[in-house]
Amino acid sequence: MDFRSSETVVGPRSEDTLPSSAATAVKVVIVGGFGVGKTTLVGAVSEIRPLTTEETMTQAGADVDDIAGVERKTATTVAMDFGRISINDELVLYLFGTPGQQRFWFLWNGLFEGALGAVVLVDTRRLEVSFDVIGRLEERGVPFVVALNSFPESPSYPTEELRAALDLPPEVPIVECDARTRESSRDVLMALMRYLYSLTTPTP
DSSP, X not given: OOOOOOXXXXXXXXXXXXXXXXXEEEEEEEEESXXXXXXXXXXXXXXXXXXXXXXXOOGGGTTTSOOTTOTTOOEEESSOEEEXXXXXXXXXXXXXXXXXXXXXXGGHHHHHXXXXXXXXXXXXXXXXXXXXXXXXXXXXXXXXXXXXXXOTTOOOOOHHHXXXXXXXXXXXXXXXEOTTSXXXXXXXXXXHHHHHHHHHSOOO
16 A cells, blocks of 8 residues: 655645644654555545655565565655645644654654654554554553554454454544545544543543
8 A cells, every 4th residue: 555646846836835724733643563554544635745755665675674464565664754634724633654664663753752642553464563553652652543454355353352452441442444545544533633632521
């Protein structure tokens, strides 16, 4: 699942300009293991031309990166992805997609600074690549939702089985998505916003 844009960057376009009605901007981080669809989600949902830092995968990384399950992947994010979406006239989300390989995780420190929350993209064919990602978020105390990205031949599991396998507390939302579509990706971000709001709302 790769998002490609053949458009040449020649400068800002009118639609890249932040709406004048925007009153609140929130930083959200899109995380997950290698090849789970982070670049695809940012590219699909962004209302501006997304910034990507994808580079062609070479033989030099063959002994470093675990490509089991994503052998056909030919490019990878080496720094970050960036996009933007307006949830309504006043609320704007800035989206930062992280690189998936562990050798690039040192970049996470800067990407997580100031982030209000995160989306963890999960490939149910390779749940194990999500364990360390979720652990790092929990260590940092960053609220997150888990989004199950749809892939061909992805196995389907009951939500509670997935929650147990990922060792998630009961309050963390688990949602299904197709990172290739804008509507589905937007629904994931809305789920995160609702979860963040619930954390600030006193329990009766």
